[in-house]
Amino acid sequence: AQSVTQLGSHVSVSEGALVLLRCNYSSSVPPYLFWYVQYPNQGLQLLLKYTTGATLVKGINGFEAEFKKSETSFHLTKPSAHMSDAAEYFCAVSDRSGNTGKLIFGQGTTLQVKP
C-alpha cells in the first residue's frame, strides 16, 4: 500500500528566501507523485506531477520538485518565496494497486511567508 508523509505541518520563511517542503512516500510499485496547493476555502490546484522520465519536475508559480528513488522523497522547492505563496501544500501519491485513480495525500504543510 502507498502512503505519504509530509515533514513539518507548518513552515515559515521570509519573503525572498528558499522554500523547501518535504515529502516522503512509500510505494511497492513505481510511484506517480503530485504536489497540490490549496488557498483558504478553495479546492486543490495541481502544482506539478511526476510520472516517468526526468526526475526534476517543474511546475507552476516557479515551483519544482525532484524525485529521488533512493531516498523515497519528492521535496518541493522554490528559490525565492513570494507573499502569494502562503497557502497549504499537499503531497500525494497515486494508488496504483488498481484502476481506481485514487490519490493518497499527506497531512499537508502550511507555508507562512513573512515580509
Added chain:
Amino acid sequence: SQTIHQWPATLVQPVGSPLSLECTVEGTSNPNLYWYRQAAGRGLQLLFYSVGIGQISSEVPQNLSASRPQDRQFILSSKKLLLSDSGFYLCAWGQTNSPLHFGNGTRLTVT
C-alpha cells in the same frame, strides 16, 4: 476544456437533518469521481470513489453515502447529519494514473 462544479459553497445544517451535495463534471466522459473530506489539521480523507455509473466504493465506514445517477454527476448524501460530519467536502474527477481535478469545495457546518 473540462470543468467541475460543486455546490453549495457553504451550508449550515442542524444535527439530524438530511444532506445532499452535488458535483458535476463537464467536458469529459466516463471520468473517475471522488468525494474527499478535509477536517481541520487532518489532511484529505477519501470518502467515496466511482469508476462508472452506479459503481460506488466506500473507503471508510460513516454516516454518509454517495450515488452516481449519471456519468458526470456525483452526489454525497446523509439521512441524518451528525456533528462529526462538519468539514470541508471536495469533489474531484480524474483518470487512472493522472492528476485529480478538484472542485471549489463545500464548507459544511453541522450545528
